Amino acid sequence: MxxxxxxxxxxxxxxxxxxxxxxxxxxxxxxxxxxxxxxxxxxxxxxWNFVDPQSTAFMRTDEAQLGAGHPGFSIQHQWVPYEQISRNLKRAIIASEDANFVNNNGYETDAILQAWEKNKQRGRIVRGGSTISQQLARNLFLSREKSYIRKGQELIITWMLETLLDKERIFEIYLNSVEWGNGVYGAEAAAHYYYGTSAAKLTAWQAARLAVMLPRPKYFDDHRNSPYLAQRAAVIARRMGAAELPH
Missing domain, CATH: 1.20.5 (Single alpha-helices involved in coiled-coils or other helix-helix interfaces)
Structure with a gap:
């Protein structure tokens, strides 16, 4: 039994x-x-080899969040062709964000490893070691949340961008979609918002300041007189001449 x-x-x-x-x-x-x-x-x-992106994940999130308390709110964004964006801005962004953009494959292994070590020391994700292509992958499809799962997806999308698009097209989409302030996206909107001019007419100094804003655009939108912003812009302005542009 x-x-x-x-x-x-x-x-x-x-x-x-x-x-x-x-x-x-x-x-x-x-x-x-x-x-x-x-x-x-x-x-x-x-x-996107044939048509231009109309919006990004970051734009849609901002429009929903910022528009919640402001009926009728809309994102400031206007697409302009690559040729209508100042070479000053292109050089400033490459000098500031990704000096090896033209020659890398979308990843900078050393930067990723340095970010990994920094994050381990802090016990949380504070740096990502992102190239221009990685930033674009995140802006287009993902969220602002910092996690290793999101980072993994970002790397996969970066590979797709580098495989399917040439460097000039990647940079054109980046310049037209990157966040530059509270509800401000793309070079044309940023040029009008901060300087009352077009992206084509940005001076070297204006371009350097805009480039420095990119890691923390909302913060610098609210702190335009930040000493760091002026000091860092001066450094970037000196480096711009050596920046290599895609063609």
Whole structure:
């Protein structure tokens, strides 16, 4: 006659195959959903060889958040062709954000490793070591949340950008979509917002200041007289002449 313990063990064994099948099913659903998402990203980026992006994940988030308390609010953004953006701004951004942009494959391994060490010391993610292509991947599709899962997805999208688009097209989309302040996106909107001019007419000094704002655009929008902003802009202005532009 089976003991009580043996009966319980038998019931648990009988339930185990069902639990494993359920776990396999859930895992399969997640895997299929993840693959479908990557296919969507890939197809969207491929399409941008022929059409310009109309908005980004960051723009849509800002429009929802900033517009919640301000009915009628809309993002300041105007697409302009690559040729209509000042070479001063292009050089300033490369000098400030990604000096090896033209020659790298979208990643700077040393910068990523340095960021990893910095994050371990702080016990949280404070740096990402992102190139221009990585920043664009994040702005286009992802959130501002800092996590290693998001970073992994960012690296996959960066590979897609570098595979499907040439450097000039990547930079053109970046210049037209990067955040430059509270609801301000792209070079043309930033030039009008801060200096009352067009992206084509930005001076070297104006361009240097705009480039320095990029890591913390909302902060510098509210702190335009920051001593750091002026000091760092002077450094970038001196480096601009050596910046290599994509062509």
């Amino acid at each position: 089976p003991t009580r313990e043996a009966a319980v063990t038998g019931q648990q064994a009988a339930r185990r195959p069902g639990a494993l099948r359920w776990a396999a099913y859930v895992g399969s659903v997640f895997a299929i959903a993840w693959i479908a998402l990557q296919v969507f990203y890939f197809a969207q980026i491929a399409l």
